[in-house]
Amino acid sequence: xxxxxxxxxxxxxxxxxxxxxxxxxxxxxxxxxxxxxxxxxxxxxxxxxxxxxxxxxxxxxxxxxxxxxxxxxxxxxxxxxxxxxxxxxxxxxxxxxxxxxxxxxxxxxxxxxxxxxxxxxxxxxxxxxxxxxxxxxxxxxxxxxxxxxxxxxxxxxxxxxxxxxxxxxxxxxxxxxxxxxxxxxxxxxxxxxxxxxxxxxxxxxxxxxxxxxxxxxxxxxxxxxxxxxxxxxxxxxxxxxxxxxxxxxxxxxxxxxxxxxxxxxxxxxxxxxxxxxxxxxxxxxxxxxxxxxxxxxxxxxxxxxxxxxxxxxxxxxx
Amino acid sequence: xxxxxxxxxxxxxxxxxxxxxxxxxxxxxxxxxxxxxxxxxxxxxxxxxxxxxxxxxxxxxxxxxxxxxxxxxxxxxxxxxxxxxxxxxxxxxxxxxxxxxxxxxxxxxxxxxxxxxxxxxxxxxxxxxxxxxxxxxxxxxxxxxxxxxxxxxxxxxxxxxxxxxxxxxxxxxxxxxxxxxxxxxxxxxxxxxxxxxxxxxxxxxxxxxxxxxxxxxxxxxxxxxxxxxxxxxxxxxxxxxxxxxxxxxxxxxxxxxxxxxxxxxxxxxxxxxxx
Numbered sequence: 288x289x290x291x292x293x294x295x296x297x298x299x300x301x302x303x304x305x306x307x308x309x310x311x312x313x314x315x316x317x318x319x320x321x322x323x324x325x326x327x328x329x330x331x332x333x334x335x336x337x338x339x340x341x342x343x344x345x346x347x348x349x350x351x352x353x354x355x356x357x358x359x360x361x362x363x364x365x366x367x368x369x370x371x372x373x374x375x376x377x378x379x380x381x382x383x384x385x386x387x388x389x390x391x392x393x394x395x396x397x398x399x400x401x402x403x404x405x406x407x408x409x410x411x412x413x414x415x416x417x418x419x420x421x422x423x424x425x426x427x428x429x430x431x432x433x434x435x436x437x438x439x440x441x442x443x444x445x446x447x448x449x450x451x452x453x454x455x456x457x458x459x460x461x462x463x464x465x466x467x468x469x470x471x472x473x474x475x476x477x478x479x480x481x482x483x484x485x486x487x488x489x490x491x492x493x494x495x496x497x498x499x500x501x502x503x504x505x506x507x508x509x510x511x512x513x514x515x516x517x518x519x520x521x522x523x524x525x526x527x528x529x530x531x532x533x534x535x536x537x538x539x540x541x542x543x544x545x546x547x548x549x550x551x552x553x554x555x556x557x558x559x560x561x562x563x564x565x566x567x568x569x570x571x572x573x574x575x576x577x578x579x580x581x582x583x584x585x586x587x588x589x590x591x592x593x594x595x596x597x598x599x600x601x602x603x604x605x
Numbered sequence: 606x607x608x609x610x611x612x613x614x615x616x617x618x619x620x621x622x623x624x625x626x627x628x629x630x631x632x633x634x635x636x637x638x639x640x641x642x643x644x645x646x647x648x649x650x651x652x653x654x655x656x657x658x659x660x661x662x663x664x665x666x667x668x669x670x671x672x673x674x675x676x677x678x679x680x681x682x683x684x685x686x687x688x689x690x691x692x693x694x695x696x697x698x699x700x701x702x703x704x705x706x707x708x709x710x711x712x713x714x715x716x717x718x719x720x721x722x723x724x725x726x727x728x729x730x731x732x733x734x735x736x737x738x739x740x741x742x743x744x745x746x747x748x749x750x751x752x753x754x755x756x757x758x759x760x761x762x763x764x765x766x767x768x769x770x771x772x773x774x775x776x777x778x779x780x781x782x783x784x785x786x787x788x789x790x791x792x793x794x795x796x797x798x799x800x801x802x803x804x805x806x807x808x809x810x811x812x813x814x815x816x817x818x819x820x821x822x823x824x825x826x827x828x829x830x831x832x833x834x835x836x837x838x839x840x841x842x843x844x845x846x847x848x849x850x851x852x853x854x855x856x857x858x859x860x861x862x863x864x865x866x867x868x869x870x871x872x873x874x875x876x877x878x879x880x
Contacts, residue, residue: 291735291736339667339684340667340683340684342681342682342683342684342685343667343682343683343684343685344684366698367667367683386743386744386745387744387745387746387747388743388744388745388746389741389742389743389744390743391743395741396740396741396742397741399730399738399741400733400737400738400739400740400741401737402736402737405736406741406744408729408744408745408777409745410744410745410746410747410748410749410750411666411698411745411746411747411750412666412698412699412702412747412749412750413749415697415698415699415702416699419699431706431753431754431792431793431794432706432749432750432753432754432793433749433753434753434779434791434792434793435776435779435782435787435788435791435793436749436776436777436778436779437729437735437775437776437777438729438745438749438777440735441735446792449792454792455790455791455792456792457792484684484686484689484695485665485667485668485669485684485689485695485696485697486667486668486697486698487667487668487697487698488697488698488699489697490697491697491699540685540686542684542685542686542689543686546679546685547679547681547682547685549680549681552681598686600675600686600687600690602690602691603695604686
């Protein structure tokens with residue numbers, strides 16, 4: 288492994304033992320508040336991953352709660368964490384990022400330049416493959432890209448000769464995050480969950496991670512899953528906490544429910560300096576008690592109604 | 606859709622971005638598959654579908670296969686309902702890339718901060734070093750997968766000489782690496798690689814033997830020397846240069862009135878040319 292890099296890695300037998308000892312198979316009520324879920328399951332130093340993006344079905348209420356609780360030294364798997372990674376770094380929560388797509392705007396770029404956050408460059412597809420390996424309980428997965436790049440020097444990937452072809456192939460290490468955060472359309476109190484539309488790696492991420500926090504737009508009855516089981520995205524026994532978070536993806540959109548709020552996203556995109564970041568965090572997160580108060584004070588019902596009205600396309604999301 | 610011809614054709618005004626989008630849209634083939642990245646490629650795909658390639662199958666890294674995207678293009682959308690409207694399949698990132706890995710994707714399109722003579726791309730950082738870059742960009746995203754797996758990759762970038770460099774600050778996505786045979790030798794799938802470079806002034810291909818970037822077309826009214834001036838390496842020049850038509854009215858009205866009325870993607874530096 289090159290000296291420049293650090294790799295998050297867990298032996299699959301350690302992960303299996305951890306699952307055996309820590310993940311209950313009992314269908315118990317896991318409903319709790321954002322505050323409790325983050326306090327219990329996101330320790331300082333945790334490696335976190337999420338699905339899908341800051342713009343679409345991202346776990347935004349959970350991210351804000353992580354910032355509110357001033358978690359420290361998190362390591363973030365950044366694929367479509369467009370506005371989340373700047374906020375987490377700006378709030379001092381995140382010190383390391385595995386990069387697929389680092390994030391948007393000047394703030395996060397400068398944070399890398401000044402050494403505020405360390406980065407390890409992979410690609411979106413490689414990070415998805417790493418989570419797939421983590422979900423499959425294998426230590427690595429071969430991929431036929433990432434070869435020939437400078438990212439090889441700053442990541443956990445290795446190149447070997449493929450024993451079947453004799454040609455070079457890239458091996459990327461399995462990724463088993465400490466915590467997977469996902470916002471879903473529907474969940475029951477046990478943790479069974481459905482997402483509609485496309486996803487990045489909802490099932491891989493949930494299966495590969497030690498803890499899974501589901502925030503749900505809507506809580507439905509467990510029987511509903513048994514009536515239409517092909518639509519279950521995550522079964523309950525992978526899930527540690529269920530949070531009922533209406534508008535939990537705001538300011539991103541939830542397909543079929545509400546559109547993204549471009550004005551608010553512009554406000555996030557405009558943050559350039561540490562001072563502007565601090566102002567935003569103070570005004571919109573630290574001084575706000577919880578997600579409900581955030582919606583009441585910072586968004587308001589007229590805006591939420593407008594975003595719901597704009598989500599006119601329902602096909603595929605019912 | 607053939608652009609108008611004539612001695613006294615009017616001057617047409619457009620942005621550099623509009624020209625790149627139109628130029629790229631004209632390169633696609635109908636009834637082929639197209640891996641679409643975020644931003645400009647999304648607009649190229651919609652324009653091409655409406656005007657030139659109605660049966661092109663768009664694939665997105667976030668798991669949308671074959672959508673018939675609605676217009677106007679929603680600024681910032683990424684897997685939102687109008688972006689993935691009436692798809693053939695909704696899946697996830699690992700499966701979306703699998704189509705490319707297994708040879709099902711004909712065209713891919715991506716941008717970059719820097720490109721070298723072999724079509725290698727940097728979208729990671731400029732200046733300084735990896736730990737302390739002068740300017741840091743988002744990185745690969747899904748660009749490396751597009752550049753590695755699609756049969757033909759189209760690179761789209763603004764024609765600024767400083768973007769064409771002898772040596773990249775960081776190799777994010779592979780072109781032909783160090784030259785003929787290097788892609789295959791490093792283990793990348795055979796028969797893939799950059800095919801065209803679309804800029805705001807010109808069109809480049811890659812020499813079949815040397816794999817070097819080759820000027821094959823210039824925007825109508827520009828001299829090749831104007832295009833080549835200041836580039837950090839000297840590309841080859843084709844003996845028969847194409848004259849690239851500026852955007853035609855049908856393209857511009859679709860882009861401005863229907864696809865991107867807010868001008869978010871198509872805005873840019875003003876240009877003009879005579880039709």
